Amino acid sequence: MQTILNVEGMSCSHCENAVKKAVSAIDGVTAVEVSLAGKTVSVTHDGRVSAEDIKREIEEAGYDAG
């Protein structure tokens, strides 16, 4: 399964890595691609993970996801 979300608030590669790290830590996530320029995160995951789970992790890391 793949979920693509918009991420607001990333301004540098550190932010990009912070989002990648936070989302990668979710149980059931197998791949994460973050685009700083495109303000998106593309997440490959299994059925245990919902878009809400991903959103929550990104928000806990300090960014806005939608």
Ligand SMILES: [Cu+2]
């Ligand atoms: Cu940054």
